[in-house]
Amino acid sequence: MTATNIEIPNDLLPADGRFGSGPARIRPAQIEALTSAATEVLGTSHRQAPVKNLVGRIRSGLADLFSLPEGYEVVLGNGGSTVFWDVAAFGLVRERAAHATFGEFGQKFAKATDTAPHLKSSLILGAEPGTAAIPTPEALAEAGLVSSPAEAATGESAADVFAWPHNETSTGVATQIKRPAGIAEDALVVIDATSGAGGLAVDIAETDVYYFAPQKNMGSDGGLWVAIMSPRAIARAQEIKDSGRWIPTSLDLVTAVENSAKDQTYNTPAVATLLLLAEQIEWINGNGGLTWATERTAESSGLVYDWAESAEATHPYVVEPADRSSVVATVDFDESVDAAAVAKVLRANGVVDVEPYRKLGRNQLRIATFVSVDPDDVRALLACIDHVIDALK
């Protein structure tokens, strides 16, 4: 049988066939909200109440979702997480950043600070894809990046930003979010939560900046960045700006903080993205908040990992169970199955975007188990994959 004419029986198919890791599933109810609100907000001024109220819903909804400690602020701007890396290189890193990298996204932020001409070269703790790392002073010293743990806090090579991804979307590895012991009192913990936010547990008090773009677990469209900032992070942005560093206006974090406080962005946002995001946040909060969301993603991803461990031709790509993400599950196939062929058949049957991250180059499927994905759809997907594997034999 050739891949192209394998038909998956209708009763096996998931209700919704979107399992991509970003842009990711947007729930039909959100799209309906878009239609019903269309003439009130779409195509209206972002400086007037209807759109500002939307930004206000996002800011207060996130404050609830993450139980924000006193003084933390929700800040937003245009350009997605990639642009936020530049915002951070200009407005958060005083002299030197320390990063842990174990996949594509962590590496890209490390490159942004490392190559910025106004900053000292970054301390980059690299780990193999499929594993996790945290740039603690101990780990940096162990890797020989600093001469001792104390050196990372106060020495010549001290870092003033410590950054790593909550969830490395390219590999399906999640990390624990905890302020590393022994870093300087005013050092910032800056976490890339693009795919983790709202799907993985977090104590925001352990972070200074928890940032994301909303096209992943937050079930909206791309093009926006959202950063939850601690008082320490807000003070740092102000300190750097006051130092006279040249900062392009569109990347100016203080300008973003000031605009966000007025429920607006510095320049025109995509209003539909804001609306979809507000709907998603309120949907999560209405169902029981972060506890509900993390139980749901744990259930969905658990189905994938259990299946991958029990099936003959598959195993979870991430070897260490504690590192396995509940929002992006990666499954390796042995040589008896061509994962790319499986993905192709699924796609021809309307089940899309389970291909692995392109640069990882593995015989793998990557399945997003974001909060928008019903666990029953994951059950159906796994039955579909079993069906396709059999049919390809």
Ligand SMILES: *Cc1c(COP(=O)(O)O)cnc(C)c1O
């Ligand atoms: C998708 C992703 C990004 C990039 O987001 P953009 O909005 O496309 O810039 C950054 N970090 C992580 C962890 C991601 O998953």
